[in-house]
Amino acid sequence: MSTDPALAATTSRAVIDLGAIAHNARVLAQRTTAPWMAVVKADAYGHGLAQVATTCLGAGASWLGVAQLAEALSLRAALDAAGIARPEPGPEAAADPRAPRLMTWIAPVLSAERAQAPDSPLRAALAADLDLSASTVGQARAIAAAARAHGAPARVHLKVDTGMSRGGATAEELAEVAGALRAAEQDGALCVVGLWSHLSRADEPESGSTRDHLERFHAAAEQVERSGLRPTVRHLAATGGLLWHPETHLDLVRAGIGLYGLSPNPATATSQELGLRPAMTLQAELIQVKRLHAGQAVSYGGTWSAPEERWVGLVPLGYADGLPRSASSCGPVSVAGIWAPIVGRVCMDQVVIDLGPARDADGVARPAPAVEGQTAVLWGDPAQAPHPVPTADDWARACGTINYEIVTRLGARVPRRHIPADGRVD
Numbered sequence: 001m002s003t004d005p006a007l008a009a010t011t012s013r014a015v016i017d018l019g020a021i022a023h024n025a026r027v028l029a030q031r032t033t034a035p036w037m038a039v040v041k042a043d044a045y046g047h048g049l050a051q052v053a054t055t056c057l058g059a060g061a062s063w064l065g066v067a068q069l070a071e072a073l074s075l076r077a078a079l080d081a082a083g084i085a086r087p088e089p090g091p092e093a094a095a096d097p098r099a100p101r102l103m104t105w106i107a108p109v110l111s112a113e114r115a116q117a118p119d120s121p122l123r124a125a126l127a128a129d130l131d132l133s134a135s136t137v138g139q140a141r142a143i144a145a146a147a148r149a150h151g152a153p154a155r156v157h158l159k160v161d162t163g164m165s166r167g168g169a170t171a172e173e174l175a176e177v178a179g180a181l182r183a184a185e186q187d188g189a190l191c192v193v194g195l196w197s198h199l200s201r202a203d204e205p206e207s208g209s210t211r212d213h214l215e216r217f218h219a220a221a222e223q224v225e226r227s228g229l230r231p232t233v234r235h236l237a238a239t240g241g242l243l244w245h246p247e248t249h250l251d252l253v254r255a256g257i258g259l260y261g262l263s264p265n266p267a268t269a270t271s272q273e274l275g276l277r278p279a280m281t282l283q284a285e286l287i288q289v290k291r292l293h294a295g296q297a298v299s300y301g302g303t304w305s306a307p308e309e310r311w312v313g314l315v316p317l318g319y320a321d322g323l324p325r326s327a328s329s330c331g332p333v334s335v336a337g338i339w340a341p342i343v344g345r346v347c348m349d350q351v352v353i354d355l356g357p358a359r360d361a362d363g364v365a366r367p368a369p370a371v372e373g374q375t376a377v378l379w380g381d382p383a384q385a386p387h388p389v390p391t392a393d394d395w396a397r398a399c400g401t402i403n404y405e406i407v408t409r410l411g412a413r414v415p416r417r418h419i420p421a422d423g424r425v426d
């Protein structure tokens, strides 16, 4: 038992089943022959950076990816602390789960002068043995300047825009960006090890969009080759590409949402259909149960009123914990084997849930179906729960968003409890 008083004082928790993450990793890896990157940005989609990263390495990930440079530096520190080796320096493509490559794709905009300063974030990136992304001439110059000051060549992935119109060099910009990178490469400041992009509609296989992306990607690869660069790690697919577009797997796939047991698009295939297990269960204890009279309004604005005498429960989670306020009067919750939706507005720290009528059809008083201290589940894995529980997909549907947002926005105030993957048979 934990003796940490702060932990003992908490009233909610996200239980993260690392065995489910290891299972999902194996299910996804079976669908490709390419090496794979575990995408652990945003605190591993809310699941806990270090725990998820080490679990994925155990399941065969040879790359780890995060969006922001600051996250990558934290990840490197966590891996160092866990005794996980750094990869060999140099341009080799091969990566190994025992010494994984770490990639980041969002860094601050720096002048060459600022990039080479002793406290430059790009020098910190190189000291942490990170693979970096470059989409612009400015980024290429900054990375080269940092690498010259650092005294070893940087590993760079040239990002091209193949139709997402987010990051990446456009077809018009590509020659100039590739030229700047090639000049720096010949100068020994960096090595372009990768060529990469991101798919905008891989989760809608019928759209035909991925075919267009792939065509543009191959055209970009030819142009990059003409500029003298020889990137050996070409990568394009996230979970959607991994699942539904095998032709996009190339030399590396980047798996995010699927690792967490969620489908990139439940309308295309549900997590259950994909054999994935949702890894996060969000729970809280009921801190109060009470009876309301008919017509009694609930929460700020009184937007919901009890249609009859009604039992309600108080759940100590609110929008400060990441519950969307759009879950007001609809977010599904399960407690004591019953479905007890949120009624009234989501508050900062609490929500009220409807536990049902306080009298039966004959007017006889009914006891409350749940008691104070009992565990309410907001979302989890129905296959693992003794009673039906809502899923992150149910929440996404109720709130007009996607499962990615439901799990990722879970607040820092909610403690994560990790169930180790070790010894778990699945």
Ligand SMILES: *Cc1c(COP(=O)(O)O)cnc(C)c1O
Pocket (backbone or CB within 6 Å): 039, 041, 067, 105, 198, 237, 238, 239, 240, 254, 255, 256, 257, 258, 264
């Ligand atoms: C987040 C992200 C991924 C992972 O996407 P999923 O759909 O969660 O698998 C892959 N690549 C990039 C560039 C990303 O930003």
